[in-house]
Amino acid sequence: MTLQQLKYIVTVAECGNITEAAEKLFIAQPSLTSAIHNIEEEMGITAFIRSNKGVELTRDGETLLSYARQILEQTDVMTEHFKGERNQKPRFSVSCQHYSFAVNAFVDVIREYDADAYNFILRETQTYEIIDDVAVGRSEIGILYLSEHNEAVLSKLINKNDLNFEELYIAKPHVFISNNHPLANKEEITIQDLMPYPYLVFEQGKHNSFYFSEEFLSSLEFSKNIMVRDRATLFNLLIGLNGFTVCSGIIDTELNGENIISKPLDSDCSMRIGILTRKNSVISRYGVSYLNVLKNHLSID
Structure with a gap:
C-alpha cells in the first residue's frame, strides 16, 4: 500500500x-x-x-482510517525534520471540552507558526466525540477531565480506543454565574444554594449521560435544567436567567466576558484535566508547542 x-x-x-x-x-x-x-x-x-x-x-x-492518518502524520513529521518548514503547510487539530485555556493555547500556537498558509482545527465538541476524534485521527490531541464520577466509564473507553490520558491539572469545582447573580457576593457556594436556579449544561447528543457530561454536578437532580450546544448561548443564559454551570473555575475575561465570574463550590471532589493522545504516536511539533503553552496557561491561571 x-x-x-x-x-x-x-x-x-x-x-x-x-x-x-x-x-x-x-x-x-x-x-x-x-x-x-x-x-x-x-x-x-x-x-x-x-x-x-x-x-x-x-x-x-x-x-x-485511524492507521492511515497516523502514517501520514508521521510522514509529515519525518519530512519536516529533514526538510524543514519551508515546504510544509502547517496542519494541526485539537478536540476539547469548552475550556477557555484550550482556546488561548490554540491561539498562541497559531501565532507562533504564523505562515502564508496553514490548516488548523479547533473542535469544541461533545465528550464522546473528543475520544472518537483522537482515536480515528481527526484530532492529534483531545482535552477533557476525569473524576471519581466518570473515570470508570471514560477510562474503559479510552483504553478500548488505544489512547493515553495524561493528567495536566487538578481543579476544584467552581460555579460560573453572572456578576449580578443573587449568589455573586458569597465567598463559597453550596449545592443547596444552587437549587432554585437554572442549571446550564452542554448537550451531549446520544451519549447524554452524567458520565459524558462536562459539568461536575450532572449526577445530581435539579428542578430547572437547560441544555445548550455552544459557549455563547450558555453565557447569555447565565446572565439572562440567573443560571449557573459547574466547571474548573479557570476563566478568561476576553473569551467569557467581564459579566461572568467564578466562585468555589463546596465539594470534596476534584477534576483531573488532561490530554488524550494515541498510544505509540509521535506528537507533531505543533502538538508539542500546544502542550507547552497549554501547561503555561494552566499554571498561570
Missing part, C-alpha cells in the same frame, strides 16, 4: 462521497473507485458502505 492510497482513504472518508473526493484529489472517479477496491482487497476488509447518498465507514474502515 502506498502513501497515495492512504491519502485516498482519508479523503474519501472526509468527503463521504466518491465524486467529491475524486475532484479534490484531481483524479477520475473510476480510478478512485478502483483504488479503494484494491485497498479493500489487499487488507481483506470492506472499508466503505456505498449508497445513493455516498459512502460511510465500516468499523474496519474506521480502524483503517
Whole structure:
C-alpha cells in the first residue's frame, strides 16, 4: 500500500462521497473507485458502505482510517525534520471540552507558526466525540477531565480506543454565574444554594449521560435544567436567567466576558484535566508547542 492510497482513504472518508473526493484529489472517479477496491482487497476488509447518498465507514474502515492518518502524520513529521518548514503547510487539530485555556493555547500556537498558509482545527465538541476524534485521527490531541464520577466509564473507553490520558491539572469545582447573580457576593457556594436556579449544561447528543457530561454536578437532580450546544448561548443564559454551570473555575475575561465570574463550590471532589493522545504516536511539533503553552496557561491561571 502506498502513501497515495492512504491519502485516498482519508479523503474519501472526509468527503463521504466518491465524486467529491475524486475532484479534490484531481483524479477520475473510476480510478478512485478502483483504488479503494484494491485497498479493500489487499487488507481483506470492506472499508466503505456505498449508497445513493455516498459512502460511510465500516468499523474496519474506521480502524483503517485511524492507521492511515497516523502514517501520514508521521510522514509529515519525518519530512519536516529533514526538510524543514519551508515546504510544509502547517496542519494541526485539537478536540476539547469548552475550556477557555484550550482556546488561548490554540491561539498562541497559531501565532507562533504564523505562515502564508496553514490548516488548523479547533473542535469544541461533545465528550464522546473528543475520544472518537483522537482515536480515528481527526484530532492529534483531545482535552477533557476525569473524576471519581466518570473515570470508570471514560477510562474503559479510552483504553478500548488505544489512547493515553495524561493528567495536566487538578481543579476544584467552581460555579460560573453572572456578576449580578443573587449568589455573586458569597465567598463559597453550596449545592443547596444552587437549587432554585437554572442549571446550564452542554448537550451531549446520544451519549447524554452524567458520565459524558462536562459539568461536575450532572449526577445530581435539579428542578430547572437547560441544555445548550455552544459557549455563547450558555453565557447569555447565565446572565439572562440567573443560571449557573459547574466547571474548573479557570476563566478568561476576553473569551467569557467581564459579566461572568467564578466562585468555589463546596465539594470534596476534584477534576483531573488532561490530554488524550494515541498510544505509540509521535506528537507533531505543533502538538508539542500546544502542550507547552497549554501547561503555561494552566499554571498561570
